[in-house]
Structures are given as structure tokens and as C-alpha cells.
Amino acid sequence: MRTRTLTQIKQDIAPIDVIGGARCDECPIRYRAVCAHCNADELSYLESIKFYRSFEPGQAIVWAGDRMDFVASVVTGVANLTQTLEDGRTQMVGLLLPSDFLGRPGRERAAYTAVATSRVVLCCFRRKPFDDMMREMPQLSHRLLEMTLDELDAAREWMLLLGRKTAREKIASFITIIARREAALLKRLPGGRMQIELPLTREAMADYLGLTLETVSRQISALKRDGLIQLQGKRGVLLPDFARLVDESGDDADGGWIS
């Protein structure tokens, strides 16, 4: 059972930035976010009603059960969705990266607690106008369907990890997931020697993986002892051989057949 730190509480009550007016055609997530397939007209309408909000690391974006009168795309930074049991056990159920979508059209209250993992900038739309647009812009709803189906696939992969993998496999899986993602950002294939930055604390990794933070720490140390990773500070990780780490993840060797 975890209690919230003083730092987190201070950040929760900090004022929320509202930033105006960046241009959509210069947006870093223009071709991956929910607006990806919109045409110029549609985009200029979106541009006229969008607004930005930013959140500091540890700051809550919304609490489960609270009213949420906007939906948003993550522009920069990392946020996470968590669920909690009565006694405080918490499980991360979503890791939101740039271009990912937050909130559910048509739903008034948040189903999950969303917290900024790093500094996060959101591109927000009030829920009502967005719901209307969903009806009028098929590009928008088609793209959201596509993204939701991808998220469902990711959730199912995650379920396999939670239900059936050992602690060691969970850690190896998590590191390879991050490595693949960083490679994708650099438009390269993952492989060979790689250097990555873990986006989560040990505690957040534990919540992601369904472990305790002690077990996370121990397994990371074990992978280090076995020469599969080297640590560079608390967050930096050097992978001398990506393939060897994948072997430890328990996944099928050729997991890449999904279109």
C-alpha cells in the first residue's frame, strides 16, 4: 500500500497552465494523433477550438470518478493511467506517449486516474464539441477506432505479461518494449547495442508490471549481474545485445507478424 508523497500533493494543487495557439501543421504529432487523417478544413476547425494544458511530473491530470469535460492528445511527455483497489494496491493500465489519446468520447467521468509521469503537454478539446465532431468527421472517428484497436492489442499483450510471465521476464519485456519504442522514434530497427532511458521510476515500473518495487530492483540487479544490461545513473540503461534481452523476455522469437 502506497501513500502519496508530499511533493505529489503540492503538485496536485498547483495551478494548471493554459497555453494558446500553436499551429497544427507544425505539430509534432500531426500524422499520428487522432487528427492524423483530417483534411485542411477539418484541421483548421480543430485548430480554432483546441487549447493546450501542461502538467508537471507527478501531477494528477484527472482522478478516477471525477468529471472530465475534455478529451486530449498527448503532445509531449509521458502520462499513465492507473486503477486502485480499496486497500491501495495499484495497477497501471495505460502508458500514454505522444500522440496517444486521453478520455473517452461520450463519457462524462474519468474511468481511471491519469497522472503525468514526466512534464506533459496536452492538446485538449472540450468534450461536447468533440462529440459533435465525431459525428461529422468520419476521419476522426475512423482514426480513433484504429487507435483504440491498437490499444486493445497492447492491453492484451500486457495481460499476457501480467498473467503468465516471471518477474525476470517482466523486466526484460519492459526494457525491450521501451527499446523498441525509442528505436521507432529514431526510425531505426531495434537490435545490437542500444542505449535507452527508462521513462518510469522503480515504483511506477512495479505498478506497470504487477510487482513490488523491491522485486523490480532485484531483477534489474540480476540482469545487470548477468551482463544483459548496464546501468547509467538511475534511469539510463545500456543494452550490449538487444537480442539476448529479448530471449529473456519469454516472448516468441518472431513476434513481429502483426501487420
Added chain:
Amino acid sequence: MRTRTLTQIKQDIAPIDVIGGARCDECPIRYRAVCAHCNADELSYLESIKFYRSFEPGQAIVWAGDRMDFVASVVTGVANLTQTLEDGRTQMVGLLLPSDFLGRPGRERAAYTAVATSRVVLCCFRRKPFDDMMREMPQLSHRLLEMTLDELDAAREWMLLLGRKTAREKIASFITIIARREAALLKRLPGGRMQIELPLTREAMADYLGLTLETVSRQISALKRDGLIQLQGKRGVLLPDFARLVDESGDDADGGWIS
């Protein structure tokens, strides 16, 4: 590690029924399936190109990685989606009930192995024409989005169960999930004394819950000893007091705030 039984293998190679021509307006899932919001014209078009297939208990509908040139709604029966690690550990990642949708538009190969849990009847559409319809019938894609978002919510609830609940809580959760569903079918609220039928074998429950079948069996026996359930044959369960079982599931008392 599980091996497939002889019975399963025999059923895999058994011929597949193809049934023709039931009328959509008499369909038991008319108002809950992907076609729920379609108008009469749209429905008559769907009716003209749909076809039925049925599967026996244990029979594979599709194997992960295989070509799948149709999508389908479950009309009657129960099917499940599973993923498998190299060494045979398997995790169920979807439980498909009447009106649930199988397959992903635009995807050529199945991402998961789908197996009939009971006798299953599917209402199928070839993938190509269905993809076209998705573009032309907004009702269809909106409904699919709605269903996919619901499935994502279910998957996230499932992740909490897999990552953070004890074996006892997992079993109690599973029984309450089934009980809620059976109550919903009878259009009643779950509560008080209830009688249900488990749709899965102990092994399938284990794959659903991320446990071994021995642990499932032991925890069911423990709940029985504690008077929370009574068994009636292998599949029948009597719940003397639904609320007491919910207490054992670890969930928040009022989990019902989601719209």
C-alpha cells in the same frame, strides 16, 4: 505447459457447418451487436452477404497468425481468445459472448487464437466487403468504436485482476463477473441468493485468471468451505449471498459509477 487433447485435435479437423439465411430482424443480438444501429436498408444489405458458421466445444475458430478472411459476431455460445508463450504458458485475453465481435477490420491475420468454449454460432462477413461497409456505413463504425472502447475498459479491469489480486480474490471476482452477466441477461440486478452456471472448465478459468488449474480448484474449495458458494455438479454454483462474495473480490464496494 499444456498439450492439446485428442478430442480437440479431432474437432479441429472436423468440417465446418455453413448455415444460410436466418432473418436479421429476428436475430437475438439485433440490438447489441455491431449492426445494432443500422437502419432497415443497411440491415437488408448485411443480410444479403452474411453467412453463418458453427463450431463445437473445443474446436478452434482460428489460430493466431493464420489468415482470417472474415469477421463475425457471436450469435450464440461462448468463445475465447488466447495468447501463448513459447513454452506453452497460455493466457486468455478475451471472452466472447453473444453480440461480441471477432476479428479486426483491415487486418489480414488473426492476432489471437480463438476457440469455441461451448457450441458457438457466428454471423460472418467476408473481410473485404465488410471493410468497404465500414467506410460507407457510419453507424457500423461508430458501433464498433463503442464496442471496442467497452472491450478496452474490460481489458483494463482484467489487468487489475491479473496484476494485483490474490488467487482467492481472482476466483471471487470471476464468479461475480459471471453472476452479474447472468443477472443482466435476465434483466435483473445481481444480489441476494443467486444460482449460476460457470461457462468455463477449471483449466480455462485458470487461463482466464493467470493461475494454475490446481490453485483454481483449491480456491473454489476454500470458498465452499467458508460458505460463500455451494457447488451443484462441476459447473453449477449457488451463491447464498452475492454481497459477501463481492466483499471477497477486493473490488471497491461501489464499482458501478461508470456511466
Added chain:
DNA sequence: CGCGCTATTGACAGGTCTCAATCCTGGTGG
């Protein structure tokens, strides 16, 4: 009756959690 399959139960081993101490690092204030 014997066979195949599902389910139950036991004994034991091992993996992960719990509780606790210690270390490390960056930031703060004297």
C-alpha cells in the same frame, strides 16, 4: 468394466512479497 477426461487433494519447492536497514544522489540551508 475400463478408458478418457475433468476435478480434487496432498506434499513440497520455489518465487515473490513483506518488513527493515542501508546506500546514493541532488537539493537546501547554515
Added chain:
DNA sequence: CCACCAGGATTGAGACCTGTCAATAGCGCG
């Protein structure tokens, strides 16, 4: 400048839960 502190991370010892291996029971069916 240096001591101190807070929070994150590491490490250890022991307990407990769940998995593994194995034997047995119950049931339907040929």
C-alpha cells in the same frame, strides 16, 4: 563549503502464497 535531508534505489532475511509433481476420485461413454 559542507552537513543535512528527502526521496529513490538497493539489498537482506524470513514468511507466505502459488506452482509443481503426483495420486486419487468422479463421471460419462464405448
